[in-house]
């Protein structure tokens with residue numbers, strides 16, 4: 001044994017709690033505590049913790065084929081691909097690329113947008129327009145197209161900067177407008193950027209259908225996605241939906257972009273695809289996007305662990321459970337109940353907004369609800385709420401980024417019960433009370 005222990009995590013974290021088991025909606029700590037997982041880990045866990053089927057499927061897969069590079073076909077890969085096509089993907093999404101998580105899935109999506117144009121001979125089209133307040137992953141390229149200011153800052157110099165559109169953040173509209181008189185002007189800003197940059201330089205636009213943790217469950221105003229679709233069509237720009245959080249039923253429908261009445265060209269997804277049982281991500285594209293690559297033989301690159309047989313088996317088992325137990329419908333029903341219960345927190349003097357869809361919800365905490373003045377960063381309200389929750393054995397997800405601070409995200413497993421919803425909301429209210437005490 002080395003004298004100096006290896007540091008896990010890399011830098012100190014209040015979340016370095018020793019978890020030795022997990023069941024249903026609870027994490028079991030070594031010291032005996034049972035912590036209610038109100039965040040589904042990181043908006044990941046859907047069928048709940050502790051199911052045997054995914055692990056058993058992984059064991060069977062590993063004993064059959066431990067590893068073979070991605071172009072080979074294996075039963076696990078084919079079974080997952082067929083299930084995705086049959087039960088999950090929107091019509092027209094015929095091309096599939098698998099990876100190990102959300103960052104890889106998004107990175108594949110943005111490269112695919114670029115490769116699509118490149119293969120058609122439009123070699124000048126490379127920029128991908130992102131939006132402020134969105135998070136798309138932890139690689140240098142995904143940080144760059146994202147608008148997570150805090151995470152992007154340390155690596156900004158390493159990436160080629162691309163323009164960001166304003167988010168649909170109606171509570172504090174960056175354009176100073178109000179819905180519906182705004183006529184969804186934030187979507188028009190995307191077109192203004194494309195025109196300013198030159199349409200012949202823009203490969204894609206990327207957006208989360210519901211902005212996940214960094215914005216805090218920001219829903220688009222009605223019509224936003226239809227506008228994005230029309231703008232992308234006008235300028236031959238690929239529309240990418242980042243459904244890493246929202247995919248596979250989290251918002252109560254298969255993919256949140258489907259519910260917006262305008263399908264994207266590429267969907268990048270991960271978390272809910274395996275419900276946390278194995279690392280896997282997926283990038284799905286339409287024939288129109290993929291076909292030019294076929295002509296040039298320029299297929300998207302795979303990663304060594306792309307479509308790993310055991311991960312495919314786990315995802316297949318999780319998606320099977322989601323379907324057989326009708327858990328997406330349950331996400332819709334329990335999401336409505338969570339939303340309704342959270343509405344009661346709207347009376348709290350420090351809660352500016354309660355928002356979200358399905359089992360992706362968030363609250364925004366402010367010092368003054370009338371003026372929307374935030375607490376100063378040094379007050380560390382989000383971490384205080386997180387710690388206050390943990391003190392009562394409930395784990396919330398710390399959302400927000402940069403100036404957009406003090407956002408708490410709730411994204412429990414789809415099997416969450418009414419009693420668990422009541423516990424998490426009551427604990428959240430007390431945690432806010434304690435966090436703002438003395439700072440208000």
Ligand code: PLP
Pocket residue numbers: 042101102103104106135136137138208212213242243244245270271
């Ligand atoms: N996209 C969104 C919307 C996310 O929320 C995340 C992670 O939280 C990612 C991409 C990156 O996924 P991963 O952490 O699996 O690489």
